[in-house]
Each structure stands twice: as C-alpha cells, then as structure tokens.
Amino acid sequence: TVTSLLHMSVFSQSFSPCGRFLAAGNNYGEIALFSLSAALSPDATAQSQKPVLTFTAHEGPVFSLLSTDCHLLSAGNGEISAWSWTELIKKNVKPLWTKRPNYNLEIPEINSMVMNPRDNSLIVGGGDNNVHVLDLERGVFKLVLQGHSDYVHCVSVREREAEILSGGEDGAVRIWDSRTGQSVHCIEVYKYESCARPQYGKWISCLTTDSDWMLCGGGPSMSLWHLRSLSPTSVFPLTGCQRQAAFHQDMILAVGEGPFLSHCLLGGEVKAQIPCTPQSLNTLQLNTNSTEHRVLTAGGSSDHIDVFTNLSYRAFSLRF
Amino acid sequence: MSPSVFNFVDAKDKFTASAIHALAAKNGKQLVNAFNQIPGNETEKKTTLDQALRGVLGDQIVEQKASCDEYLSLIYLSIDAVTEGICSATTPFLLLGDVLDCLPLDQCDKIFSFVEENVSTWKSNSFYTAGKNYLLRMCNDLLRRLSKSQNTVFCGRIQLFLARLFPLSEKSGLNLQSQFNLDNITVFNKNEQESTLGQKHTEEKEEGMEVEEGEMGEDDAPAPCSIPIDYNLYRKFWTLQDYFRNPVQCYDKFSWMTFLKYSDETLAVFKSYKLDDMQASKRKLEELRATGGEHVYFAKFLTSEKLMDLQLSDSNFRRHILLQYLILFQYLKGQVKFKSSNSVLNDDQTTWIEETTKLVYQLLREIPPDGDKFATMVEHILNTEDNWNSWKNEGCPSFVKERTVDDKPKRPTRKRQAPEDFLGKGPDRKLFMGNDELTRLWNLNQDNMEACKSDSREFMPSLDEFFAEAIEQADPANMVEDEYKVVRNPNYGWRALRLLSRRSPHFFQPTNQKFKSLADYLDSMVSKLAKELPKDIPSEEIKTGEEDDDDNGDNLLKDSNDSPSIQSKMVTNQQMDDMAAKLGAQWKTLASHLEMKAAELREIETDSEDVDMQAKLLLVAWQDREGTQATVDNLVTALNAAGFSQIADSLSEA
Numbered sequence: 001t002v003t004s005l006l007h008m009s010v011f012s013q014s015f016s017p018c019g020r021f022l023a024a025g026n027n028y029g030e031i032a033l034f035s036l037s038a039a040l041s042p043d044a045t046a047q048s049q050k051p052v053l054t055f056t057a058h059e060g061p062v063f064s065l066l067s068t069d070c071h072l073l074s075a076g077n078g079e080i081s082a083w084s085w086t087e088l089i090k091k092n093v094k095p096l097w098t099k100r101p102n103y104n105l106e107i108p109e110i111n112s113m114v115m116n117p118r119d120n121s122l123i124v125g126g127g128d129n130n131v132h133v134l135d136l137e138r139g140v141f142k143l144v145l146q147g148h149s150d151y152v153h154c155v156s157v158r159e160r161e162a163e164i165l166s167g168g169e170d171g172a173v174r175i176w177d178s179r180t181g182q183s184v185h186c187i188e189v190y191k192y193e194s195c196a197r198p199q200y201g202k203w204i205s206c207l208t209t210d211s212d213w214m215l216c217g218g219g220p221s222m223s224l225w226h227l228r229s230l231s232p233t234s235v236f237p238l239t240g241c242q243r244q245a246a247f248h249q250d251m252i253l254a255v256g257e258g259p260f261l262s263h264c265l266l267g268g269e270v271k272a273q274i275p276c277t278p279q280s281l282n283t284l285q286l287n288t289n290s291t292e293h294r295v296l297t298a299g300g301s302s303d304h305i306d307v308f309t310n311l312s313y314r315a316f317s318l319r320f
Numbered sequence: 321m322s323p324s325v326f327n328f329v330d331a332k333d334k335f336t337a338s339a340i341h342a343l344a345a346k347n348g349k350q351l352v353n354a355f356n357q358i359p360g361n362e363t364e365k366k367t368t369l370d371q372a373l374r375g376v377l378g379d380q381i382v383e384q385k386a387s388c389d390e391y392l393s394l395i396y397l398s399i400d401a402v403t404e405g406i407c408s409a410t411t412p413f414l415l416l417g418d419v420l421d422c423l424p425l426d427q428c429d430k431i432f433s434f435v436e437e438n439v440s441t442w443k444s445n446s447f448y449t450a451g452k453n454y455l456l457r458m459c460n461d462l463l464r465r466l467s468k469s470q471n472t473v474f475c476g477r478i479q480l481f482l483a484r485l486f487p488l489s490e491k492s493g494l495n496l497q498s499q500f501n502l503d504n505i506t507v508f509n510k511n512e513q514e515s516t517l518g519q520k521h522t523e524e525k526e527e528g529m530e531v532e533e534g535e536m537g538e539d540d541a542p543a544p545c546s547i548p549i550d551y552n553l554y555r556k557f558w559t560l561q562d563y564f565r566n567p568v569q570c571y572d573k574f575s576w577m578t579f580l581k582y583s584d585e586t587l588a589v590f591k592s593y594k595l596d597d598m599q600a601s602k603r604k605l606e607e608l609r610a611t612g613g614e615h616v617y618f619a620k621f622l623t624s625e626k627l628m629d630l631q632l633s634d635s636n637f638r639r640h641i642l643l644q645y646l647i648l649f650q651y652l653k654g655q656v657k658f659k660s661s662n663s664v665l666n667d668d669q670t671t672w673i674e675e676t677t678k679l680v681y682q683l684l685r686e687i688p689p690d691g692d693k694f695a696t697m698v699e700h701i702l703n704t705e706d707n708w709n710s711w712k713n714e715g716c717p718s719f720v721k722e723r724t725v726d727d728k729p730k731r732p733t734r735k736r737q738a739p740e741d742f743l744g745k746g747p748d749r750k751l752f753m754g755n756d757e758l759t760r761l762w763n764l765n766q767d768n769m770e771a772c773k774s775d776s777r778e779f780m781p782s783l784d785e786f787f788a789e790a791i792e793q794a795d796p797a798n799m800v801e802d803e804y805k806v807v808r809n810p811n812y813g814w815r816a817l818r819l820l821s822r823r824s825p826h827f828f829q830p831t832n833q834k835f836k837s838l839a840d841y842l843d844s845m846v847s848k849l850a851k852e853l854p855k856d857i858p859s860e861e862i863k864t865g866e867e868d869d870d871d872n873g874d875n876l877l878k879d880s881n882d883s884p885s886i887q888s889k890m891v892t893n894q895q896m897d898d899m900a901a902k903l904g905a906q907w908k909t910l911a912s913h914l915e916m917k918a919a920e921l922r923e924i925e926t927d928s929e930d931v932d933m934q935a936k937l938l939l940v941a942w943q944d945r946e947g948t949q950a951t952v953d954n955l956v957t958a959l960n961a962a963g964f965s966q967i968a969d970s971l972s973e974a
Contacts, residue, residue, distance in 0.1 A: 042509075042551045274592050292546050310629050312593035315550040 004028065008320060010299030013283045014065035014072060016085050019290025021052075022297060023088075024305055025062025026320065029076055030054055033088060034318045036293040039307065049318050055093040057081060064113045066122075068136075071096065073122065078107035080124065080134070101132040101141050112154045116164070116178060123164055125152030131166050131176065145176050147183045153218070154207040158227075165209060171202030173216055175227075187230060194235050195220040206256070210247040215254075217242035222254055224266065234268035244284045253311075255281035255298055263311070277317055278302035326360030328368060334358060335372035343376075343393055348400040355406040370411045373398050377415050381422045388430045391419050395434070402446060409447055413454035420458060428462065429474060436481050443485060455485060456492060469620065489718045496712060497658040498651070500568075506561035508554070508623035547626070553589060554625045556582040561621065564644045567651050571663045580672060583645070587676065590642075590683050595635055635687050642680050642687075643698060649673050650702055657713045783823050784853045786816065791850040794843065807842040816842055824849070826947070833944040848947050889952050891943060895971060899955075900935035902967050907935035913958040914942045 012025040015036075022034045032051035039048045058076025066073045072083045081095040100107070101124065108127025116123055121142070122134040131145035131152055150169035157164055163184070164176040175185040189195055190202035201219030208215050214225040222242040224234040240257030251271070252264040257280050260273040278300035286296050296308040297318070304317040338354035355365055377394055380386040395415050401407035416435065420428050435442075435455075442451055459478050466475050486492070560582055562569070569575040622631075631637045652665060653673060665673070684695040711717070753759045765771035790807050793800040806812050817838070820827040826848050835841040903910060911921055916938065924937045943950040952971060959968035 040548045040551075042549075044551065271596065272594055293548055295548050309548045309550045310593070310632065312632075313589045314592065316552055 005303040005320065008303040009061075009282065009301045010278075010303075010305055010320075011061055011063045011282050012065040012074075013285040013297055013299060013305070014067045015285060015287045015289050016072075016089070017067060017069055017289055018085075019287055019293050021085075021089065022285075022287075022305075022318070023065055023067075023072055023074075024299060024318075024320075025057070025065050025074060025076070026303075027061040029056050029058040029060055029062055030320075031057045031062060031065070031072075031074060032320055034305075036287070036290075036295065039316070039318060040293055040295070040309070049316060051318075051320065053088065053091050053093070054320070057083075057095075060109060063109060063111050066113045066115060068115060073113060075110035075113055075124065075126075078103065078110060078126070080110065080113070080122070097139070099134065099139070099141075101126075101128075101130075101134070101144075103128055108151065111152060114155045114157050116157045116159065118159050118162060119178070121178075123155045123157060125155040125166050125168075127151040129168070131155060131164065133164075133178070133181075143178075143181045145174075145181055145183070147174050147176075147186070148172060150203075153203065153205045156207045156209045156214075158209050158211075160211070165207055165214065167204030167207040167216055167218070169203045171204060171219070173204055173207065173214070185230060187225070189216060189220045189223070189232075192220075192223075192232055194232055195223045197221055200241055206242045206245050206254070208245050208247065213247070215245045215247070215252060217245065217254070217256070222256075222264075224252070224268070234266065236262075236264050236268055237270060238262055238264075243282050246284060246286060248286060248311075253284060253286075253296070255284045255300070261296075261298055261306075261308070261311075272312065274308075274312060274314065276300075276306045276314060277304040278306070326358075326364045328364075331358050331360065331365065331368045332372050332375070335369050336376055339373060339376050339394075339397065342397055343390070346393070348397055348404070351397065351401060352404050352406060355404075366406065366408050369401065369407045370414070373401075373407065373411055374414060374418065377418055381419070388423075388427055391431065392434050395419070399438075399441065409450035410454065412447070413451040413458070417454060417458045417461075420462060425465065425471070425474075432462070432474070432477065432481075436477065439481065439484050452485065456482070487718070487720075489716045491716055494712065494716065496716075498656050498709075498712070500566055502566055504565050504620075506558060506565070506621055506623060508558040509625060510555065547629075549625045549628065551625065553585070554628050557586050557628070558621075558623050560586060560641075561644075564648055567648050568663060570648075570652055570669075571665075576669065583676065586641075587679055587683070589632070590638060591679070593632060595633065595638070595687055635689070638687055639684065639694065642684050645680050646677065646698060646702060649677055650705060654706070654709055655713065656709065780822060781819065783819065783849060786819050787846055787849050787853075790816075790842070790846045791853075794846045794850060805839070805843075807846060808839045810838070813838045813842055816845070820845060829947070831944065831947070844945060844947070847945070848949070851949055890948075891939070891950050891952055891955055891971075895952070896936060896939040896943070899959075899967055899971065900932050900939060902970070903932075903935040903938075903964070905931040906964070907931065907938045910935075910958065910962045910964060911938055913962040914938070916941065 007027075009027045010024050011027060014023045015021070016023070020035065020037045022036055023031055024034065025031050031054070033053040034050075035048070035052045038044060038052075041048070057074050058079065058081065060077035062074050062076045064075040067085070070085055072085055072088060074081050074083065079098050079100045081098045083093075083095050087094070105128075110124055110126040112125045114123045115121075116133075120136045122136055124132045124134060126132075129146070129148045129151055131148075132141050133143035133145070134140070135142045145164065145166070148166065148168040148170055149172075152166050152168045154167045155164065156166075157178075162178045164178050165173060166176070167173045171188055171190045173187040173189060174183050175187075176183050188202075189204060190198070196202075197220050203218045204216050204220075205218035206216060206222065209227070212227050214227050216223060216225065217236075217238075218241050222236045222238055222245060223232045224236075225232050236252075236254070238254065238256070238258075242254045242256035244256070245252060245254040250266065252266065254262045254264060255276075258273075259276050259279050259281070261276055261281070261284070262270055263272040263274070264270050276298055278298075279302070281298050281300035283299050284296070285298075287294050295315075296311060297305050298308070299305040303320040305319070306314045306317050309315045334354055335351070335358075338351050342348050342350045351369075355369065358365060360368075373394065377391065380390060380394065395412055398407060398412045398415055402409050402412060416431070419431055423431065441447060442455060459482055463475060463478055466478075468475055560579070563575070563579050570579060653670070681695055681699070684698065685691045687694070753762050765774070771777070790805070790812075792798060793805045793807070802808065807816070817827075824845070826845055833844070835844070900907070908921065920941055921938075924934050924941065927937055928934050939955075942955075946954065956968045956972055959965070959971065
C-alpha cells in the first residue's frame, strides 16, 4: 500500500554471487529481489526498476543480509534463515534452513552478520550483547563471545589475523581472537577526544576493516584507526552519525544520517557528498561480483534504493 | 599616314613572349617596354595583356610541369603590371581563380598562403574594388570543396582571410539573419540494437579513448569489457544537442518541456558530480596525446556511450556544454530583427532561463582550473555579443568615423577673460573672483573687518525686544502659570543673561537676595526691567540709529541718581526699623499692598516669632524684590493704601 511504502526503511542489501541480482531487506521483514541486468539494460523501463520477486522472510525487520557462494543468509527476529540463490531466482521462496542462537532470556534482534571464510563460519551480533559464531559446515553455534555490556551493532572480520571485531551500543569496539573466543582488545572510541561527540552519544554503529586499518563511527565521529597501534589516524568531519562505511580503492565511502553518500580521503578530508533520494541512509553496497553490473547501491529511510553507475552521481533508483 | 591599326593577335603574341621572358628574367620591365612599344590605345592594349597573361598561365597548368612557385611568379608579374598601369586590376584575381580551380587541394594550400600574405595588397586602393568580389567567390569555391572536419585549419584560414579583407560592415561576410547551421546533427545511439553493449570483443578500439579508468575501471586485461552504462542520462544528454543546433525549437511548447526536463537532469548531474581533481584530467590529456601522437581537434562530439563517464569527468567537455547553454539562452532572450513574431518567451520560460543561467555560471566557476576566470571571461564575451547583435539589428552601420567638415573658420572665442578685466582694472571696474557668489561678496565690501562692523550685522536685540514677552508674562493680570513662563526655558535664560550683561546695569548691581534658580533671578530682573521700560511712552522708544539701548540703561541710572525728589529716595535701614516697630503685628496688612506672595509671608512667619522682626523681614523682602524701586515714594503709597497713613506721613517727613 502507499502508506507502507511511505514508512518503509531498507536496512540491508546483498548482491547475488553472479552479480546480476540485488536482494534488499526492509523493516516489514520483506526481502525483494531486483534484476540488475534488467535495470541497467538500454531498454530498461520503469518496470525494470521494480523487484522481480518480493517475499516475507521474517516477522521482524531484516536488519542483515549476506551472500555466500550460493546462499543468501538473512537475519530477522532473532533467527537466521538461509535461501538458495538459484531457487530464489526461480522465484522459489522456501528457506533451506532457519537457526537460532541460544538465548538466555528473550529473543533479541540480530543486527549484523559477517562471514569468516577462514573457517567457514558466520559471525552474528545482536541484541543480547553477545557475538555468536555459527559453524556453517556443521550447522551448530560453536562460540559465544561475551564482553559487550549493551547490544552489538556491527561485526567485522580480519581474516589474516583470525580476529573478529564488534562494535556496540556500549561504545566499545572489541577485538576477539576467533580461535579462542577471547577478547584481546577493547577500544572505547568515545574516550578519545579527537573522535568523541558527547552530544550524540557513544555507540558504534558502523565498523569495517581492511587489513591493518579499521573504520568505525556512530555517536563519535567516523574515524580511521591503525590496528597495530590501536590509535586513530584520521577523523572525518561528517555531521550526523555514520551507519555504514566501506573502503574503495583509495577512498572511503560512508552513509548515515543525511541524504548523501560521502566520499572521503584517507587523510580525513571529505571530498564530496553526493545527494541521494532517502533522507537518511542505512546501507551501502558495492557489487564486486560482476563487472557489467558493477554499481553502488544505497538504501535507507525510503522505499527507493539509489543506484550509482558512476560514484559521483545517482543514475536511477530501484523501488520496492 | 593613318594611325597604325591595333592588331590583336599580333599584340597578344608579343605580350605572351614578353611575359615569358619577364618571368625568366624575374623582371617586369620587359613587359612594360613591350606595352609601350605596341601601337594602340590603352584599353585595347590592357585587355590584350590580360588575355595574354591568362593564356600563359593556362599553358603552364596544362603542361603540368610547373610548380606553384612558377604560378606565383606569374601572378606577381601581373600585380606589378597593374601597378605600372598596363594591365587591368582584375587580372591578378582572375589568374588566382584559374589556378585554384585547376589545382588539387594540397597545392591550393600553398597558393592560398600567397593570398594570405598579400592581403595588404588586396586591400589597397587600386585592387580592392576590382578584386573583392572575385576574392569572395574564390574563397567560397574553396570552402565548398573543403571538408569542415578534415580540413578544419584550411577552412579557418580562409575564413580569417575574409575577415581581414573585408571591412566590418561588409554584409556578405555576416550571418545577418542569425541563421543556424542546421546540418550540424549530433548522432548518438538512440536504438538499443545499435548499442555497443552486445558487440563482440574483437571490435577495434576507438582511437585510444577507450582507456578504462576511474571509478568503474577494472584490473583485468585491457580487452574491451563492458561497464554499466547509464543509458537514461546518455540519451537525454545527447538529445540536448539538437536544441543547441536549432534553438527555434525552444519556442514550441512541447519541445520546450522536453528540453527543460532533460536540462534539469543533466545540470543536476553536473552539480552532484563535482570536478576537483586536476590531476585526473591532466592525466587523461597526457594519455590522449600519447596514443594519438598529436593533439587532435574534434569538430564534432564523440557520442559513444562508453565515453560518457570519461566525458563527465572532463573539465573542457563540461565547459563546452555549459557554454552551449549560455549561448542558447542569449539567443532565446535576445532581440533579433529576423526572428519571427511568435518566437517569444513566456514568463515561466524567462524565469527558468534566469535561474538556470545562475546555476550554469556557478557550475562554470566550480570547474577547475581557473573556473572563476573562465566564467568572467565568458560573461564578458557574451555581453560583447549583445553589441554585435544590436549592430546587426541596426543594419550594420559603418564603424568609420567621418571627419566633420568645417564650414567657415570661426574667430577663436576667448575662453577666459583677459587678466585686466578680472582684476578690477577692466571697463566694469569689477573684480571677478571666478565665481558669481564670490564676486558679489567681494564687491560688497573688500575688507572683512569693516564689513563685520556694519550696522546690518548688529544682531544683538534690544532689552525691550527680548524681554517683551517675559515682561508680559510677569504681569499677574495675564495669569500666566509659572511653568509656561519663558524665563523657565534654560535656553532663553542663557541668552537673557548674555543680553543683560551687555545692555543692563542691573546685572552688575550687587544684591543680598539669594536666588534659588536662574528663573527666579530672571523673574526679578524682568520685573525691574518692566518698570524701567515703560511701553506707553513711544516717543522714548523711537530713537535714532546712533542711540542704542545702552543709553537707555544709562538714562535710568541717571534718573535714579539725579532725581532731587525725596520720594524717589531709597528706603534706608533705619527707616525700615522704625516702620517695623510701628507696624508690629499689622505687617500682614501691609504685605498684600506690597504685592507679597503667600509663600513669602509664610516664610517670614517661620523665620521669626517676633512680630517686629517679621515686619522688618517683610520690608527687607520688599526692598530686595524692588531693588531700585524700593523708594520711599512707593512705600508711602503702599502704606497709604493699607491704611497706615500715619506711618506713611512719618516716613515722608523723615
């Protein structure tokens, strides 16, 4: 309905392994599949920008989506479901499996998931303040990383060092050893004067890593950290709280509060802010699975998902 | 003997031979000599020589052995011949035309250089009128033969030559009706089938422009790989070129709507996609040069969709497009005489154009390098265009200033007066100060000090003038309330003091009376003055010019001092003591006749308990108030009026 479109928020995105499709999850628990080849083709019409498939995946909002070689993993309402991409493309919406970590009390939401290809495990962070690790081969939860005093917003993985990183509402970025499950470091970003923004808060809502570097932000300003020395090297003067950031070539892309996609340089300079349709953005994805369809997509508090063929301007939008 | 008949064939042959010799000798004298020797009249000989020269040239061309230099020497010869007067002025041009018509383009290039170099010759008096049409025709023929995209430089040279040859007002060189080159169509892939997306990988690359880089670049091998293309923008962007090609379309409502929509989208992309990296565009320029070898100039846009991203990130490309917008807007808004009557913009369109012009200039300023300078330059050029446009509208008036013809020699008028005149020694005996006002003032009175002393500069008022109002207000019969009295006005009071100090002796008389305020002091002064300056004796007022009011004061002093009458004598202290003793408690009765105020009476009562004392105080107060008027006479009058005739008598006797 029109009202539901008005109140829709897109929380998560994931590209298919072939790179020709985009899956997007919204606050109604729905996942929509968009055909990029149709939307990017020269004879695309308005209909090409609508989903080829929409289905309800969970009861609660789909906060996180992740693709493996052949599966789409979605998280919503405290549970994780797996779908076969091939089946989804054929419009078959039966999940392969649905699992749930062991929770102590009530069932929390799952905010973030990341793959650890080293040992084929899935790292899950959510509302119970813990990071759960699911062994995808055996299908069992093998580790619980405890340490955060408030819910976990985002997780990331440093494959080479076998480390898991998690950022939480408690303002801490914790670095865990993925083998032992021990917390090896705890960085309380809000305690660093260069990043702290007490007027916003201390939570960490965005976290991403690239070998020795880490980007994190949220209440505090988004900052670039050198992980070996555990010190911030650049702080980015972006107003609003950032919700997702990515390293791209020698640039940093970030989205968050505010209707733009920010381009930043590693030194801390904000090079450009490209206007987007949603007033506030939650998710940013770059399609690395296909060169033909190598686009950047951004979604947020709108039923529109902006598509960039050229990072510097919005080409068109997909719509739920 | 009859005059020799002119033999055409004979003459022509002689001229031909002579010309060939002259060419060989590189000297035109031979030709002149030949001309003079042959019998016949000038005209006949000239036309014959023309023919001869053309024949020589024709032979040279047919032989195909001659080089350009030889043709040029012949033409030089013909120029010299014209100068010598033996050949028609049109001949060099005819020769040029012949040569250019018969030669291939690469040789025409050399011939044309000759034409360019000698433009001053063509413009000189002897050649211009005869040759200009020939030259114009010749150039136009050449232009028709040349391809605008292949021989751009040559075409440009021809155009420049024409521009130099003709004066500005030569209409044949103008685009008088502001017509457009409707043939300049920009081709792009409107059709999906034609898109390069589906093509095989074996297709050859386009002139080195396919170097993939930038955000969507790929680390793969440089084989042509497809990248995502924004077809939407691509189509809309290149469609705009059609509006630039034929601006008259904008006046049509539906075309305008499309133009508006597409422009908004395109400009939004420009706005969003800001160019800041000068390094990137420099790099691309280097690569262009490297692959092409030399700097290639494109007369038409390259419209492959794969180039769109690269083009968007190129500063020069953007400048082209934005400048196209500005030129278009100038045309749409401008007054051109040859526009049809329905080529008018409505209000909405005008508003949109204004807003968009601002946006375009802003975008221009943001394009590095030197965006600001470029934008200012563009604005200046477009403003100048306006001038040209109005010049065309007026029918291209000539720019040559005509020298004005003087009818008769005028006597030189003197701009300035002779010095004697304005130093007062001239016939008027007036001193001219160079300015009317100054002259007037100077001639009134030269000496400033003397002028200041003149009577007309006497601004100090007389006492009665100034105090008239105050005196009137002081009269209790007028019942003017205290607060409205003019003496309460501090400004008035200050002036009153100054005036009193200049004109009134009362000012300098010592007095025991303490005044609580200036207003009170003035009250007493005013009453004193009132008594001194009687208004009902007008004869005293009318005085001659010499007598001023200072005398008045002096007279008064004399009066009071010189009067022998006892009654006018001042009341003494002793007298007052006696009277006080006699009055006793009855002093209050006397008080009313002495015009004492109730406040004063109360003050007396509080000052002393003793009635005698109070009576004394009354008399003292009266004396203070009256000043010089505190005379025995006045007191006697008051006493009598109060019913104290006895006391009055005793006072009189004393």
